[in-house]
Amino acid sequence: MDLARTIQLYTKESKSYEDLKELDTCLQGLVEDDSRFNKLSQQYRFHIINSLKVIKYRNNDVVFEKGDPSDCLYIILSGSLKILTKGDNGINTFERLLTKGTLGERGILKNKFRSLTAVSVGVTYLLRLDAKTFKKYLYQEFIAELTAKKSVVEKYIPCIDQFSDTQKEKIAYSLKIQNFRRGNLLLKAGCYADSMMIVLEGECSMVIDNNGVKKTVAILENGSLIGEDTVFNNRNSYYNVIVSSESVKIAVIKLQDVRSYFPSSFFNSMRQFITQRNTVRNRLVNFSNPCLLRRKIQNLRSPKYSLGNLAQVVRTPEYISGRNMLKSFSFSNMLNSVSPKG
Structure with missing residues (x-):
């Protein structure tokens, strides 16, 4: 599905069953067939799709800053985001570039403020899912997968005793x-x-x-x-x-x-x-x-x-x-x- 068609369907106030099926296929592609979404029933995924909002960001627009409330999850629809870490001196340091997948769930899961800053690179379209809907339909799936990933990190990363708890969590x-x-x-x-x-x-x-x-x-x-x-x-x-x-x-x-x-x-x-x-x-x-x-x-x-x-x-x-x-x-x-x- 092309970008214009996707945006058109997401912005429709009343979506037909065929619209929802089309957007469901699109969503699973955006999250790389993420098992956390795939394990949900189609009905739950449709509820999520109806709650998603398309937001457009121009080049260098700030999506969120460190210290902001963790009030939503983002899914990258198109474009990319640079993730920045702000040091004690207030200077942002580039950490990584995101071109697909989800962003922002960590703060919701831990009930904490944003720990990083996200800035758009070029024109970027994101799908925004509010924290209330996330907690209702996705929270348990995300927690279960995070627990399993933490177990992998503890079991298989060599010399894990050299890592801080924060580093282990970020790797997970x-x-x-x-x-x-x-x-x-x-x-x-x-x-x-x-x-x-x-x-x-x-x-x-x-x-x-x-x-x-x-x-x-x-x-x-x-x-x-x-x-x-x-x-x-x-x-x-x-x-x-x-x-x-x-x-x-x-x-x-x-x-x-x-x-x-x-x-x-x-x-x-x-x-x-x-x-x-x-x-x-x-x-x-x-x-x-x-x-x-x-x-x-x-x-x-x-x-x-x-x-x-x-x-x-x-x-x-x-x-x-x-x-x-x-x-x-x-x-x-x-x-x-x-x-x-x-």
């Missing part, structure tokens, strides 16, 4: 849960990742292409990170990451949110870990049959494992000797020596 709000099918390419070799992903369910294969010969170097399962090497080291990926199970559920954190919400100490820890892990992984792949290694190597994915122990593994004579390692130094012993941090 920004995190997206997506499903992919077998064969979907999640990360392409030679390309820069625009997000860090966490495997929640299913499996993905990490594949390298060496002069036309494809080699699986790891199977990424529950809790595995995807794209962390390119995100934290600011370089293109060496690998293709492909969905290898029937389907996979992935938690996605956009690069701009990683940069905004993750502490600098975490970046340093991740860079050190990735360097050590890649050394172990690459040498194992060079010397050994990937069919034997792929489920073992994936256990080297997490920064919960000691960097010192990883380095110790790399230096062992059995390891350096390549294939002889298979005779005198078992995989289980090697991985057991990579002990979790206390």
